[in-house]
Amino acid sequence: MVSRINQVTFDSRDGYTLCQWWKQVTGYTENPEFPNSPDDDENYIGPGGERGGLLFIDVPEGKSVKNRLHLDLSPTAGTRDEEVERLLALGATLHEDHRKENGAGWVTLRDPEGNEFCVERSDAELAG
Incomplete structure (x- = not known):
């Protein structure tokens, strides 16, 4: 089970x-x-x-510490970098940028209430 x-x-x-x-x-x-x-x-x-x-x-209280669990997202179309820009335009904020010169890595953003989530490369980027 x-x-x-x-x-x-x-x-x-x-x-x-x-x-x-x-x-x-x-x-x-x-x-x-x-x-x-x-x-x-x-x-x-x-x-x-x-x-x-x-x-x-x-809930009555606000977020006060780093999430112990977070979502990892990848765009279904386009690139990680395009998706990061789209999410920032929607109101996300940049928390940490872990992108590498070779294209690897991820970006950690926060939603409007401060919950962290990561944006990784798309399947097309990983296959390319």
Whole structure:
């Protein structure tokens, strides 16, 4: 017997707003049978609105230390560097840049509530 991951949960000051931001990042959608609302304490998005997505739960305290778990993203089209620029334009902030001259490495960004996540090279970049 094994367990499956239903979702990754983020504690959030404003889960609805953060959920809307991550929708732009991932292309995930909400389940139309359970639409998200600013009045909800929990907001969910997933691939096609299904399991395996991201849950944002409102909590009273803000983020105070480095995440013990983070997401590693790679663009489905374009390059890592183009994706980093897109995410910065959406409101992410640069935390650490680990790109190397040979093209390897990653970039660590923070979402609008300060949660760290990494952007790695695309599959096309890795194959090239």
